[in-house]
Amino acid sequence: MTIITLDAVSKQFGSNFAVRDVSVTLPKGSFTALLGPSGCGKTTLLRLIAGFEQPTSGTIQFDTRLMAGPTLSVAPEKRDLGIVFQSYALWPHMDVAANVAYPLRARGIGRAEIEQRVARALDMVSLAGFEQRSVDALSGGQRQRVALARCLVTGTDIILLDEPLANLDVHLRAAMLDIFADIHRRTGATIVFVTHDQSEALALADRIVMLDHGQVQQTGTPQQLYAEPANATVAGFIGRGSILAAQAATDGTLLAGRPINARGTGKGPVQVLVRPEAVRLGDTGIAGQVARCRYTGASYETVLTLASGETLMLDTPNRLDIGAAIHLTINDAWIIPG
Numbered sequence: 213m214t215i216i217t218l219d220a221v222s223k224q225f226g227s228n229f230a231v232r233d234v235s236v237t238l239p240k241g242s243f244t245a246l247l248g249p250s251g252c253g254k255t256t257l258l259r260l261i262a263g264f265e266q267p268t269s270g271t272i273q274f275d276t277r278l279m280a281g282p283t284l285s286v287a288p289e290k291r292d293l294g295i296v297f298q299s300y301a302l303w304p305h306m307d308v309a310a311n312v313a314y315p316l317r318a319r320g321i322g323r324a325e326i327e328q329r330v331a332r333a334l335d336m337v338s339l340a341g342f343e344q345r346s347v348d349a350l351s352g353g354q355r356q357r358v359a360l361a362r363c364l365v366t367g368t369d370i371i372l373l374d375e376p377l378a379n380l381d382v383h384l385r386a387a388m389l390d391i392f393a394d395i396h397r398r399t400g401a402t403i404v405f406v407t408h409d410q411s412e413a414l415a416l417a418d419r420i421v422m423l424d425h426g427q428v429q430q431t432g433t434p435q436q437l438y439a440e441p442a443n444a445t446v447a448g449f450i451g452r453g454s455i456l457a458a459q460a461a462t463d464g465t466l467l468a469g470r471p472i473n474a475r476g477t478g479k480g481p482v483q484v485l486v487r488p489e490a491v492r493l494g495d496t497g498i499a500g501q502v503a504r505c506r507y508t509g510a511s512y513e514t515v516l517t518l519a520s521g522e523t524l525m526l527d528t529p530n531r532l533d534i535g536a537a538i539h540l541t542i543n544d545a546w547i548i549p550g
């Protein structure tokens with residue numbers, strides 16, 4: 213298992229910073245999501261770790277080995293890592309076994325050992341018995357698992373995944389989430405994956421590095437980013453919720469003139485994040501009017517308009533009439549840091 217350390221890494225394309233001054237440590241055996249909106253620099257960061265891009269400044273280390281720095285850049289094939297591209301990059305004219313065996317052949321490993329290792333890797337991705345199938349005859353999800361097996365077969369302890377669930381339908385995504393979690397458990401590899409989908413990051417990762425405009429906004433566990441977002445960008449990107457104006461004082465926090473339970477610190481006018489699960493309807497409390505009510509299966513996602521004109525989202529068990537006047541209490545809010 214390998215620790216990956218990026219220190220003050222920047223990557224410029226012309227005058228544009230794709231990645232700016234990124235310092236993160238990805239612990240041994242961690243499963244990290246590089247998360248952020250389109251164009252935030254997450255793919256560039258993955259390519260920097262892989263060695264397909266060279267940093268303009270800063271250093272990248274695997275354990276104590278310098279991989280990239282001002283005067284040095286180790287070639288991708290010498291970094292001893294596995295990467296699964298979004299396109300899967302399989303050889304169409306080879307069968308499944310030959311695709312998976314490819315990196316072992318390139319290393320001159322003997323036939324018997326190759327067969328054994330290919331069988332083990334295919335078993336890990338639930339494709340045992342698919343050895344002789346042509347990759348052209350496989351579904352998108354199966355192709356992705358072949359690409360994953362090809363990456364696992366070398367026994368690498370760093371695995372990089374580029375948008376691993378992007379090309380899969382909803383049901384396959386759920387199945388692949390289980391496979392990735394299982395592979396992480398079985399290999400103990402340090403895994404880094406790129407996603408723009410916050411629900412994927414929450415479901416899969418044990419650490420999230422949230423990026424915007426090439427810069428790290430917050431690094432932490434999914435629970436930390438959900439419960440205690442470092443700024444409004446993270447608060448707005450992760451999970452559902454509403455950002456509202458409030459007044460914080462030493463003796464409590466007021467929203468719409470009423471006391472609410474707020475965590476975090478701040479003084480005077482602040483912004484608070486309120487998750488839907490923290491809002492309760494009642495006979496008294498903050499006044500609001502139903503603006504929207506949408507069926508989601510388990511409940512109704514309801515949006516209220518408050519007297520301030522701000523909107524607040526909550527889940528209700530029943531459909532509420534548009535325009536209905538209601539009251540609510542807020543039993544948890546997070547004061548978004550300055």
Ligand SMILES: Nc1ncnc2c1ncn2[C@@H]1O[C@H](COP(=O)(O)OP(=O)(O)OP(=O)(O)O)[C@@H](O)[C@H]1O
Nearest residue numbers: 225229230248249250251252253254255256257408
């Ligand atoms: N080879 C390149 N040449 C010039 N600009 C580039 C190059 N690669 C990336 N960029 C720019 O760097 C910025 C970050 O791009 P990057 O692909 O890393 O973002 P991303 O977060 O992965 O986006 P997406 O989710 O849309 O793939 C963008 O402004 C992009 O246009």
